[in-house]
Amino acid sequence: MMQDDTGVDTGADAMLPAVVAEHLPRLVRAIRLLALDARSDAGPALADELAGITAMVAGKFTNDRTAEGMQRALFLTVGCVSLGLERALTHEGDQAALDFLVEYGAEHAFQAGFRLIRDLSQLPEDTLVGEYDQDPVYIARRLRDLFIDICNADPHKNWNGDERYAVQLKQRKDVQAIVRLASWLRRHNDAGPVSDLDLNAEGVIALAVIFAIEGGGRIVARTGQKDFERFVRAVRKSRPDFEAGWSALGAKVPLQHHGVLQERIEAYRNSCSVIHKILTRASMKTLFQELENYAGSELDADYS
Numbered sequence: 352m353m354q355d356d357t358g359v360d361t362g363a364d365a366m367l368p369a370v371v372a373e374h375l376p377r378l379v380r381a382i383r384l385l386a387l388d389a390r391s392d393a394g395p396a397l398a399d400e401l402a403g404i405t406a407m408v409a410g411k412f413t414n415d416r417t418a419e420g421m422q423r424a425l426f427l428t429v430g431c432v433s434l435g436l437e438r439a440l441t442h443e444g445d446q447a448a449l450d451f452l453v454e455y456g457a458e459h460a461f462q463a464g465f466r467l468i469r470d471l472s473q474l475p476e477d478t479l480v481g482e483y484d485q486d487p488v489y490i491a492r493r494l495r496d497l498f499i500d501i502c503n504a505d506p507h508k509n510w511n512g513d514e515r516y517a518v519q520l521k522q523r524k525d526v527q528a529i530v531r532l533a534s535w536l537r538r539h540n541d542a543g544p545v546s547d548l549d550l551n552a553e554g555v556i557a558l559a560v561i562f563a564i565e566g567g568g569r570i571v572a573r574t575g576q577k578d579f580e581r582f583v584r585a586v587r588k589s590r591p592d593f594e595a596g597w598s599a600l601g602a603k604v605p606l607q608h609h610g611v612l613q614e615r616i617e618a619y620r621n622s623c624s625v626i627h628k629i630l631t632r633a634s635m636k637t638l639f640q641e642l643e644n645y646a647g648s649e650l651d652a653d654y655s
Contacts, residue, residue, distance in 0.1 A: 374511065376433035376504040377440075378457075381448035393453045400457045404428050412495060423503075430502030430512050432457050435464030437513040464502065467516065472497045474523035475530050478552035532556060532608040533572070539603070540572040554649035556611070559600065560619050561626060561645065566591040568599035575651035579642060580635055587630060593620075 385394045405428045406415060412427060414420025436448045439460065452460060472494040475484070483489050501519075504510040533552035536559050537545040545555075555572045562571035565586055574582075597616050604612055619626055624641045643650060 374509045376429050376506060376510040376512075377436040377445070377448050378429050378432045378452075378460075379506045380445040381436070381452055384445060384449045388449065388453075390453060393449075397452055397457060401428060401432075404432070404457060404461050412498065426504055426506075427499065427502045428461065429506050430504030430510065431464040431468070431498070432460045433464070433504060433510065434467060434502060434513055434516060435460035435462070438467060439463055465498070468498050468501060469494055471516065471520055471523065474520075475526045476523065478526055478529050478533075480530060480550040480552065482548040528608075528611050529553065529556070532604070532611045535605065535608060536570060536572040539570050541569050542571075542573070542578075545573045549648065551646075551648045554646040556615050557619070557623075557645035558649055560597070560612075560615050561623065561642070563600035564591060564593040564596040564626060564629075565589075566596040566599060568603050570600070570603060573649055573651060574646075576639055579639055583629060583635060583638060590630065593626070 382397070385397075388394075405421065405424045408427050408431075409415035409421050409424035413423040415424070436451060440447050440451060472490070476493075497519075501512045501516050504512055530550065530552045533550060533555035536555050537550070558571050558574055562569065562574070562582060565582055566589075571578075597620075601609060601612060601616075623645065625638055625645065628638060628641065
């Protein structure tokens, strides 16, 4: 290694990239240990089982009539079995993975991995929920797309499907928490439950947080221009304590939703233009336009 007068590395060594740690799919790492395993029937039995799973995957998800389809099915099998192993043996090594495969079978690991993908596909992807989300064709396509995205694993290359699964699971659970709060607010809307199939969850929560500043714990999950104008006039007349209003809203909302609610209250306290402008001379038209940016499709068009 060469250094200049300042001690900085120069020459070829300074240009070498960082070493990338090998992280092959868990199934591949377990199979590598078969050469040292004393169970002579373990290898053939595992090979037969994996071949059967691959044929099934090809028939359902790729194309069992072409070499390319079978190769893709093999990659998906490797990834799905590896996902099942990673989740079942989070803190255990590759020998434990091989023991699991010999004792319970690759089919068991594959089914465990596939259930994870199926359950993930049933969580909401974003906070805009539509009627089509319950369409059987869309549900099946969503499952297939997730299966291919996460479980595609070349046996000879590094694979991070388990990490991608963990990231998506957290993201979707966060979205689910938002949707559940919005659904609760809709059911308890003071003007009567809102039953539309399409849901803009962020819009519902925005309305509830904004209208809560009036005080009294009134829950507003859907509104129109007339009620909004009444609300603005009331706030400007009484100049209520916004924090007290948010506390009253929180007192009505079940504890399991408080995390999301408090996050939104904090965000709107600092950045919501409707809340910041409501006590100014801003016109009703300006304020309603601002409200549309937050509530979107959750507003009723009661004025033309």
